[in-house]
Amino acid sequence: MKKIxxxxxxxxxFGKTFSQIQKISLNLNTNKNLWQNFTYDVGNMAGGMGYxxxxxxxxxxxxxxxxxxxxxxxxxxxxxxxxxDKWADGxxxxxxxxxxxxxxxxxxxxxxxxxxxAVYLAGLFTENPKLRRTGVLLISSASAAGLMQQITKRxxxxxxxxxxxxxxxxxxxxxxxxYDYDSFPSGHVMLGFTNAYAIAKQFKSPWxxxxxxxxGSIPGLSRIIDRFHWFSDVAFSTALSIFIVEAVDRFLDNKxxxxxxxxxxxxxxxWDLKVTPQTFGVVMNF
Numbered sequence: 001m002k003k004i005x006x007x008x009x010x011x012x013x014f015g016k017t018f019s020q021i022q023k024i025s026l027n028l029n030t031n032k033n034l035w036q037n038f039t040y041d042v043g044n045m046a047g048g049m050g051y052x053x054x055x056x057x058x059x060x061x062x063x064x065x066x067x068x069x070x071x072x073x074x075x076x077x078x079x080x081x082x083x084x085d086k087w088a089d090g091x092x093x094x095x096x097x098x099x100x101x102x103x104x105x106x107x108x109x110x111x112x113x114x115x116x117x118a119v120y121l122a123g124l125f126t127e128n129p130k131l132r133r134t135g136v137l138l139i140s141s142a143s144a145a146g147l148m149q150q151i152t153k154r155x156x157x158x159x160x161x162x163x164x165x166x167x168x169x170x171x172x173x174x175x176x177x178x179y180d181y182d183s184f185p186s187g188h189v190m191l192g193f194t195n196a197y198a199i200a201k202q203f204k205s206p207w208x209x210x211x212x213x214x215x216g217s218i219p220g221l222s223r224i225i226d227r228f229h230w231f232s233d234v235a236f237s238t239a240l241s242i243f244i245v246e247a248v249d250r251f252l253d254n255k256x257x258x259x260x261x262x263x264x265x266x267x268x269x270x271w272d273l274k275v276t277p278q279t280f281g282v283v284m285n286f
Contacts (some may be wrong), residue, residue, distance in 0.1 A: 004023075011055045012219050019167045022171070024112070031114055034124070037124060037252075038124060041132065041135075041136050041285050042260075043138040044078075044140070044251075045136055045143065046138050046140075046253050047251060048137075048140035048144070048247075048248035048251045048252060049248070051141075051247055051251035052144045052243075052247040052251070053144065053148075055247050067126075071235070072237040073235065073239075074232050074235060076241075077232035078232045081167040081230040081231055082140075082166065082167050083227075083229075084230070084231040085161050085167075085227065085230065088102065088224060088225065092201070094203075094226050099221075099222070100225050100226065102222070103192070103218040103219040103221060103223070104188065104226065106195075106218070106219060107191050107219035107222075107223075108188065108191075109146060109187070109191065112142055112146075112191040112195065113142065115195065116135065116138035116139045116142055116195065118134040119131065119134060119138055119140065120134075120135025120136060120139055122137065129256065129257070133252060133256045134198065134199070134202060134264070136252060136256075136257055137249055137252060138198050138199075140248045140252075141198055141244050141248045142191055142192045142194050142195065142212075144244050145187075145190040145191060145241060145244050145252075148190075148240075148244075149186070149187045150198065151262055152184075152185060152186070152187060153178060153182040153183070153184060154175050154176075154178075154182060155172060155173060155175065156162060156170065156172055156184050156212040157171040157172040157181045157182065158170050158181065158183040158230075158233070159180060159183060160181070160183040160184075160227065160228055160230075161183075161227040161229070161230055162180070162226075162227040162228065163180040163226070166232055167232075183228070183229055183230060183233055184229075184230075184233045184236070185233055185236055185237040186219075186228070186229045186233045186234055186237040188219045188220075188221050188222070188228075188235050189220045189233070189237035189238060189239075189241070190227075190240060190241045190244075191216065191219075192216050192217075192219030192220070192240075193213075193216040193217065193219070193238050193241040193242075194216075194244065195214055195216065195218020196212045196217075197212075197213070197216060197241060198211055198245050198249075199212055201245070201249065218240070220234035220238065239265050247285065
């Protein structure tokens with residue numbers, strides 16, 4: 001009898017231990033999957049940045065034509081930058097300060113990456129694939145835009161409006177930052193509009209898109225009002241933001257099953273493949 005009771009006791013302990021091991025194993029598997037998703041996403045963030053930077057190497061006539069339009073438009077605005085800055089003097093004080101402060105704050109790097117990071121982590125921990133991909137798109141696009149503008153503004157060295165030396169004064173090739181000579185392009189505009197454009201891709205409604213684009217344009221307005229940037233800086237930075245988001249999003253199409261507005265994208269893919277048959281899938285020349 002004692003042997004039977006001892007055997008039952010050992011079996012009970014073994015059962016409890018096995019149960020605990022099972023629970024620990026399940027938790028480890030969950031953590032492992034979470035970690036795998038995280039490392040996969042980080043790799044795609046870096047890959048998206050590289051893809052966006054490499055696109056000009058694969059441009060064809062169509063893409064060079066589009067770039068020519070952007071360059072011509074920026075040049076045209078350059079010639080009226082002084083006039084726009086003087087014209088803004090008549091209404092700078094009429095714009096609510098809270099709106100200007102919002103534009104300056106939402107376009108700052110710290111606040112931007114707090115927002116994009118929160119979106120991504122929410123998607124990661126809730127296992128929401130669409131939200132998770134949106135976070136990857138936001139972080140990759142903002143990182144690509146932020147790094148690009150930090151380098152180019154130091155190379156170009158354009159004077160800000162508040163330097164009061166005119167629109168055509170440059171002090172280029174300063175890799176150590178020279179304040180008031182880092183106007184082109186605008187980091188606040190690129191980060192603010194990049195977020196708005198990336199989030200708007202989730203919606204089909206043109207009214208929702210227009211509302212998000214309007215909100216994303218506030219940093220540009222704020223920077224003009226506070227004389228941190230010229231009108232041409234803001235326009236070019238906005239166009240560059242759109243290019244970066246589109247490029248990163250096309251890269252992510254090959255990495256995630258979740259797509260935005262899939263019917264529209266499939267039609268677009270077919271058209272792109274006819275133009276550039278040397279590429280595969282949605283990895284298109286942009």
